Amino acid sequence: xxxxxxxxYLSRSExxxxxxxxxxxxxxxxxxxxxxxxxxxxxxxxxQLNLKKISASFDHLGESITSDAATREEVxxxxxxxxxxxxxxxxxxxxxxxxQIGLDIDEKLTYENARTIVETAARYQNFVRIDMEDxxxxxxxxxxxxxxxxxxxxxxxxxxxxxxxxxKDIEELLRAGSRIRLCKGAxxxxxxxxxxxxxxVDANYVKLxxxxxxxxxxxxxxxxxxxxxxATKQFARERGIAPDQFEFQMLYGVRRDLQDKLISxxxxxxxxxxxxxxxxxxxxxxxxxxxxxxxxxxxxxxxG
Ligand code: FDA
Numbered sequence: 289x290x291x292x293x294x295x296x297y298l299s300r301s302e303x304x305x306x307x308x309x310x311x312x313x314x315x316x317x318x319x320x321x322x323x324x325x326x327x328x329x330x331x332x333x334x335x336q337l338n339l340k341k342i343s344a345s346f347d348h349l350g351e352s353i354t355s356d357a358a359t360r361e362e363v364x365x366x367x368x369x370x371x372x373x374x375x376x377x378x379x380x381x382x383x384x385x386x387x388q389i390g391l392d393i394d395e396k397l398t399y400e401n402a403r404t405i406v407e408t409a410a411r412y413q414n415f416v417r418i419d420m421e422d423x424x425x426x427x428x429x430x431x432x433x434x435x436x437x438x439x440x441x442x443x444x445x446x447x448x449x450x451x452x453x454x455x456k457d458i459e460e461l462l463r464a465g466s467r468i469r470l471c472k473g474a475x476x477x478x479x480x481x482x483x484x485x486x487x488x489v490d491a492n493y494v495k496l497x498x499x500x501x502x503x504x505x506x507x508x509x510x511x512x513x514x515x516x517x518x519a520t521k522q523f524a525r526e527r528g529i530a531p532d533q534f535e536f537q538m539l540y541g542v543r544r545d546l547q548d549k550l551i552s553x554x555x556x557x558x559x560x561x562x563x564x565x566x567x568x569x570x571x572x573x574x575x576x577x578x579x580x581x582x583x584x585x586x587x588x589x590x591x592g
Contacts, residue, residue, distance in 0.1 A: 292576045296476040299572030309568075321541040321574045322349070323563040327365070330563035331372060333540065334380050342547060342557045343535070344380040345417060346373070349564035350388045359390040359401055366405045374412040381415040383560060386429050391421075399432050406436050406443045413442075415467075417508075420446040422475040423482070430457060437464050444508075448473030449493035450482040458496060462503050469508035469537060470496055474573050494519045501529055508558060510537035512546065521555075531555045539574065 298304045308314045323333035327348075334344040346369045353359055366382055373380050382405070389401035402418070409416045418433050420426065433445045444467035447454045451473060461468060472489050473482065483489045493511070497520050500507040509520050517536065524531070535556035538547055550557050562570050575582045 295576035299569045305568045322567040338379045345383045345560045347383045347562040350566045363401045383417040385419045415442045450489045471510040508537040512543040
């Protein structure tokens with residue numbers, strides 16, 4: 289039995305990655321969740337989504353970068369992405385992980401890099417979402433976000449329903465008028481900081497969704513869980529919150545049927561489109577969320 293924690297462990301193993309990528313069929317399967325290694329492949333994937341009235345968020349894959357020069361390359365990539373969204377009139381914003389632009393090196397560097405991206409986005413009337421990573425980074429991510437938010441309106445953050453602290457974080461973030469993406473949380477966290485049981489994570493998700501939707505601010509409800517989606521639709525209906533007052537968000541390649549269904553029902557949908565050379569940890573986290581996906585990959589590898 290492939291367990292979630294084993295897959296999350298392997299998501300950090302360079303050796304296992306090298307083993308897997310020797311199989312052509314493995315590389316083919318990754319395309320289900322990752323648009324490609326190059327920006328133009330993400331542009332094309334987003335164009336196809338936009339044709340279906342689905343908005344998108346570019347995510348250049350890269351985490352835990354440890355040199356200043358590499359963080360600057362990431363910033364340049366995001367600047368180029370924002371320029372190309374502007375030139376091609378794609379319906380898309382961008383999502384950024386702070387470890388990609390320096391969080392493992394220095395907070396000041398990270399803030400300056402993030403500021404460059406957010407300022408560029410502001411120039412193009414676009415929006416930047418700061419992703420949330422594992423819990424040792426929550427405080428610094430929120431601190432940097434708050435500094436950016438005090439200067440710019442076009443920046444939002446992600447919170448994770450599996451963390452005990454999130455309700456309090458949300459209260460404070462809402463006081464600053466922040467736009468929030470609510471997700472369950474994708475990292476391996478100890479019981480001391482996160483609900484270990486899915487039922488508790490789900491209950492907290494619904495509770496936090498209600499707080500967000502009641503705030504009058506435009507938020508993203510990021511989940512593929514039909515129970516969370518049903519609860520959101522029901523709460524919005526009961527409170528007279530129109531479908532254009534919030535958006536659902538999903539990951540590229542996950543529950544495409546549900547993405548189309550929500551659009552056909554008149555809801556807003558944004559899909560997070562990852563691309564880039566450092567796709568491996570992201571891909572493994574997607575397998576960990578649904579170990580059945582791992583069997584799908586193994587079957588395809590055996591076929592290939
Ligand atoms: P859950 O994991 O309970 O899954 C519910 C159902 O959804 C499953 O039974 C299955 O049917 C389907 N499903 C879920 N994942 C699937 C998959 N990989 N393949 C196929 N089916 C799947 N996390 C984080 O820590 N920081 C972040 O910044 C972000 N950002 C983010 C952006 C967006 C747009 C989304 C949708 C998600 C994130 N996440 C994230 C990931 C998030 O925390 C979470 O790990 C996944 O969304 C899976 O949780 P669900 O809410 O889908 O529920």
